[in-house]
Amino acid sequence: MAATAIPSSSAAPAADAPVHAEVAQLPAPPPRPAPYQPPRLAVDGAGGGAVAVVGGGKPCRHHAYSRKQKSLGLLCTNFVALYDRGDVEAIGLDDAAKRLGVERRRIYDIVNVLESVGILVRRAKNRYTWIGFGGVPAALRELKERALREVPVVGSPSLDETSAANVSDDEDDDKFDDADGDAESEKLSLSQSIDNSSDKPDAAPCKLRSDHRKEKSLGLLTQNFVKLFLTMEIETISLDEAAKRLLGEGHAENNMRTKVRRLYDIANVLSSLKLIEKTQQADSRKPAFRWLGQPKKNEGDSVTVAFAPTKMTLPSKRAFGTDLTNFDNKRGKLDSTMENRGNLTLGNRSDFVYGPFHPAGTRARKEHDNRKILEKDRKSIQDWENLASSFRPQYQNPALNDLFGHYVEAWSSWYSDLKRDAAS
DNA sequence: TCCTCCCGCCAATCA
DNA sequence: TGATTGGCGGGAGGA
Numbered sequence: 001m002a003a004t005a006i007p008s009s010s011a012a013p014a015a016d017a018p019v020h021a022e023v024a025q026l027p028a029p030p031p032r033p034a035p036y037q038p039p040r041l042a043v044d045g046a047g048g049g050a051v052a053v054v055g056g057g058k059p060c061r062h063h064a065y066s067r068k069q070k071s072l073g074l075l076c077t078n079f080v081a082l083y084d085r086g087d088v089e090a091i092g093l094d095d096a097a098k099r100l101g102v103e104r105r106r107i108y109d110i111v112n113v114l115e116s117v118g119i120l121v122r123r124a125k126n127r128y129t130w131i132g133f134g135g136v137p138a139a140l141r142e143l144k145e146r147a148l149r150e151v152p153v154v155g156s157p158s159l160d161e162t163s164a165a166n167v168s169d170d171e172d173d174d175k176f177d178d179a180d181g182d183a184e185s186e187k188l189s190l191s192q193s194i195d196n197s198s199d200k201p202d203a204a205p206c207k208l209r210s211d212h213r214k215e216k217s218l219g220l221l222t223q224n225f226v227k228l229f230l231t232m233e234i235e236t237i238s239l240d241e242a243a244k245r246l247l248g249e250g251h252a253e254n255n256m257r258t259k260v261r262r263l264y265d266i267a268n269v270l271s272s273l274k275l276i277e278k279t280q281q282a283d284s285r286k287p288a289f290r291w292l293g294q295p296k297k298n299e300g301d302s303v304t305v306a307f308a309p310t311k312m313t314l315p316s317k318r319a320f321g322t323d324l325t326n327f328d329n330k331r332g333k334l335d336s337t338m339e340n341r342g343n344l345t346l347g348n349r350s351d352f353v354y355g356p357f358h359p360a361g362t363r364a365r366k367e368h369d370n371r372k373i374l375e376k377d378r379k380s381i382q383d384w385e386n387l388a389s390s391f392r393p394q395y396q397n398p399a400l401n402d403l404f405g406h407y408v409e410a411w412s413s414w415y416s417d418l419k420r421d422a423a424s
Numbered sequence: 425t426c427c428t429c430c431c432g433c434c435a436a437t438c439a
Numbered sequence: 440t441g442a443t444t445g446g447c448g449g450g451a452g453g454a
Contacts, residue, residue: 067430067452093443105432108445125438125443216446239428258447264429287427428453438443 073268075102076110080119080273083130091120091128109218113269116219117226136275140230140293147227221246221259222266229276229291236279236288239263 068074078100083091093111097104111128114120118139120128224246228237237245243259267289270276276289 067428070430072429103432104443105445106430108443112445218445254448261429261448262446264427268429426454428451430451431449433447433449435446436444439441 070102071268072106072109072265073272075100075106076113076269076272079107079110079114083120084132088130090123091130093126093128109265110269112217112219113222113266114273116222117270117273117275119273140226143223143226144230147231218262218266221262222270225263225266226270226275229293236290238286238288239267240286241288 079096082096082099091111093104093107096111097107100107111120111122115122115128116139118131118135118137119133120130120135123129225242228234228242228245239260240256242263243256247255247259267276267278271278271289275293276291279288279290280286
């Protein structure tokens with residue numbers, strides 16, 4: 001199989017170039033860049049470091065490290081922008097890492113979360129198949145069904161004794177009792193049904209060390225985190241609270257901290273997918289996350305997901321999607337290969353809040369529009385169709401128009417499926 | 425100062 | 440046995 005099924009097209013960047021890097025220039029795009037030219041990378045032979053030459057601009061070395069440009073959420077946005085095209089099927093992890101300018105380790109984080117919400121599927125070592133956002137409703141539906149099986153009473157205040165308990169294992173590293181082997185199998189069923197190439201059908205139900213490792217996987221934690229939203233009455237939840245519910249009370253501070261770290265990773269990815277949004281808890285200053293899919297009570301089995309192309313509120317802290325590559329200086333050590341490719345930074349901060357899904361316009365007006373659109377979404381799923389046809393931002397950058405088109409296409413496809421499901 | 429979360433070490437697992 | 444996968448926590452950036 002080919003390394004990736006992304007076809008070369010006139011708008012597609014060269015395989016060895018940072019993808020969509022031009023989009024990262026959003027704040028000050030050329031009036032009409034004609035025709036689209038992918039950024040070129042040149043190697044500074046004397047210095048040994050790579051020097052990015054973007055869009056014909058001057059080479060620039062050593063701009064300041066900024067963790068905003070390296071966030072998992074932004075990486076996820078870029079990953080989706082790169083692969084959410086109708087003609088993409090296979091994804092090679094090496095290829096993705098190379099194209100996005102990050103280490104493989106980060107790609108694993110992304111694909112584990114994306115896989116757990118049905119956006120892609122692991123086919124083999126190093127190889128994933130892109131499903132797209134159309135796969136999300138089914139994955140969420142299955143998650144919800146499983147969660148409801150595990151939680152007899154919807155709205156149970158805690159998952160501690162059910163699925164969450166199955167992952168509250170951090171202090172049991174040396175205990176591999178098989179008392180709940182079946183529950184483990186059940187709990188792992190989704191991820192393993194996705195990735196069953198290596199599963200042995202006759203595997204003993206007892207908890208193996210490999211199972212134990214899987215229990216703590218980012219993918220499984222993602223699913224359990226999503227289940228919290230799918231099964232509980234709460235509108236928002238803080239990561240501390242989520243960690244408590246997933247771990248159970250009374251766990252060591254260390255375990256809790258580790259779990260919260262992972263939840264931050266997951267939340268950032270889910271935020272960039274517009275499945276959740278960062279918000280503020282009403283009764284405290286602590287940040288919390290709100291589910292945007294709202295597949296909860298009184299909605300029967302339906303699972304709705306309100307992501308692109310509708311615009312969501314901006315995260316309070318981060319601006320995802322401002323940079324379609326993550327080429328940048330690394331913190332601490334300098335990465336000789338990626339260093340200085342990061343000349344894709346945006347201008348001043350007030351400019352770069354606009355992600356790839358943001359239409360041109362003022363931030364305030366957009367936020368106002370976003371809120372209206374969000375409310376509109378929540379009123380009725382039927383409105384989405386109109387929204388898709390009417391909400392068509394005009395990007396100055398042709399690459400963005402293409403990108404938005406892909407989202408509209410993916411969304412339309414998913415919405416058609418949803419209507420068909422509802423009708424049947 | 426505390427929250428957030430990037431980064432990469434290294435152990436587990438796979439081929 | 441080398442390659443792949445990913446848990447984990449240190450510690451730096453940011454508010």
